[in-house]
Amino acid sequence: MEAPNPAVPWDRDELTVGDLAARSGVAVSALHFYERKGLITSRRTSGNQRRYRRETLRRVAFIRVSQRVGIPLADIGAALDTLPGDRTPTAKDWRRISQAWHDDLDARIEQLSRLRDHLTDCIGCGCLSLRRCALTNPHDELAEAGPGPRTLLVEGLEPDGA
Amino acid sequence: MEAPNPAVPWDRDELTVGDLAARSGVAVSALHFYERKGLITSRRTSGNQRRYRRETLRRVAFIRVSQRVGIPLADIGAALDTLPGDRTPTAKDWRRISQAWHDDLDARIEQLSRLRDHLTDCIGCGCLSLRRCALTNPHDELAEAGPGPRTLLVEGLEPDGA
DNA sequence: GGTTGACCTCAACTTTGGTTCAGGTTAGAG
DNA sequence: CTCTAACCTGAACCAAAGTTGAGGTCAACC
Numbered sequence: 001m002e003a004p005n006p007a008v009p010w011d012r013d014e015l016t017v018g019d020l021a022a023r024s025g026v027a028v029s030a031l032h033f034y035e036r037k038g039l040i041t042s043r044r045t046s047g048n049q050r051r052y053r054r055e056t057l058r059r060v061a062f063i064r065v066s067q068r069v070g071i072p073l074a075d076i077g078a079a080l081d082t083l084p085g086d087r088t089p090t091a092k093d094w095r096r097i098s099q100a101w102h103d104d105l106d107a108r109i110e111q112l113s114r115l116r117d118h119l120t121d122c123i124g125c126g127c128l129s130l131r132r133c134a135l136t137n138p139h140d141e142l143a144e145a146g147p148g149p150r151t152l153l154v155e156g157l158e159p160d161g162a
Numbered sequence: 163m164e165a166p167n168p169a170v171p172w173d174r175d176e177l178t179v180g181d182l183a184a185r186s187g188v189a190v191s192a193l194h195f196y197e198r199k200g201l202i203t204s205r206r207t208s209g210n211q212r213r214y215r216r217e218t219l220r221r222v223a224f225i226r227v228s229q230r231v232g233i234p235l236a237d238i239g240a241a242l243d244t245l246p247g248d249r250t251p252t253a254k255d256w257r258r259i260s261q262a263w264h265d266d267l268d269a270r271i272e273q274l275s276r277l278r279d280h281l282t283d284c285i286g287c288g289c290l291s292l293r294r295c296a297l298t299n300p301h302d303e304l305a306e307a308g309p310g311p312r313t314l315l316v317e318g319l320e321p322d323g324a
Numbered sequence: 325g326g327t328t329g330a331c332c333t334c335a336a337c338t339t340t341g342g343t344t345c346a347g348g349t350t351a352g353a354g
Numbered sequence: 355c356t357c358t359a360a361c362c363t364g365a366a367c368c369a370a371a372g373t374t375g376a377g378g379t380c381a382a383c384c
Contacts, residue, residue, distance in 0.1 A: 016330080016331080017330090017331075018330060018331080027372085027373080028330095028331090029372070029373055029374080030371080030372060030373085032332095032333095032372095033371070033372055033373090037371095045380090045381095047331085047332090047379075047380050047381075048331085048332060048333095048379080048380085049330085049331055049332075049379095049380070049381085050331085050332090065281070067371095068277060069274075069277055069281070072370075072371090073370075073371070074370090095282055098281050098282050099282060101281055102278055102281055102282055105274055105277065105278040105281070106278065108274065109271055109274050109275055109278065112231075112267055112270065112271050112274070113271055115230060115231055115267065116264055116267040116268065116271065119227070119231070119260050119263055119264055119267070120257055120260050120261060120264055178360080178361080179360090179361075180359095180360065180361080189342085189343075190360095190361090191342070191343055191344080192341080192342060192343085194362095194363095195341070195342055195343090199341095207350085207351090208350095209349075209350045209351070209361085209362090210349080210350080210361085210362065210363095211349095211350070211351080211360085211361055211362075212361085212362090229341090234340075234341090235340075235341070236340090
């Protein structure tokens with residue numbers, strides 16, 4: 001039950017790009033792309049074909065989950081760079097780097113909740129054109145992070161209250 | 163106090179693209195872009211310059227808020243298309259279309275919350291490569307919507323457990 | 325030992341949401 | 355009437371996250 005069976009692709013200790021694609025659900029072209037970006041690495045055979053360590057499957061899964069969370073690839077790459085290079089990452093390593101996403105998620109959930117709670121009344125009431133609206137206030141924490149427009153909604157406002 | 167003063171740009175009943183940009187905080191180039199996409203409209207002067215109705219300010223504010231919520235421009239445009247064309251939209255009209263975003267937000271907040279709650283233990287424990295993980299399960303509601311990868315994490319999985 | 329599917333690289337193309345630039349026109353203040 | 359800021363169009367460019375295609379090589383089954 002413990003001995004790998006080399007006839008079965010997922011039991012070999014190295015994976016071809018096709019194996020990795022099948023196992024991870026990620027297209028071969030995307031894996032090439034991740035490799036160009038330095039998110040994953042491979043050794044090459046004498047015939048210049050890629051061979052991935054099984055561990056890479058873990059990395060790819062982490063990449064996909066992180067993308068689900070909304071993290072850009074560059075940030076995911078930066079996180080992966082903090083994993084130890086000299087040994088296989090442990091569960092603890094993965095826990096550490098996923099903790100950052102957890103905090104990020106917390107922040108974004110809070111942000112979206114506020115947005116949701118102000119949305120209907122703000123759009124409905126007309127305050128969108130006003131200075132005080134929670135959705136347009138540049139000093140609101142809402143402004144700080146997350147995807148979407150970086151500049152705030154209203155920059156040059158009424159010189160005097162409407 | 164109610165009579166518009168035409169010497170003041172924001173009191174005129176039509177806005178130039180520059181006025182609209184200043185008042186909405188959106189770049190002129192972006193307004194042109196929105197117009198090409200059909201999200202806003204203008205009449206043209208004899209000299210081919212754009213003139214916007216004041217109402218357009220409301221539309222632009224709606225567009226920006228919607229983008230903050232994470233809605234793509236195409237969807238925003240579709241929502242705007244449901245506004246009455248023959249009269250100025252009322253507060254009720256705006257409330258109706260913002261309600262859709264509210265529901266969308268609810269769904270995405272719920273999604274992100276689940277993601278958050280499973281994230282650390284899933285990434286930490288190794289189940290990312292397994293079939294049952296909430297984060298990788300194609301039949302999970304998580305799969306249904308939101309930005310990020312459309313295809314699920316794992317398509318071709320182990321033929322047998324663990 | 326040949327055939328075929330999987331692999332290789334590099335370049336070009338896709339979408340979204342714009343910005344920037346060049347070259348030319350208009351509007352309104354003085 | 356003139357000057358200048360603001361406006362116009364169209365094309366090119368940007369970033370992210372890949373996909374697609376052309377042209378060529380590798381490997382493994384029979």
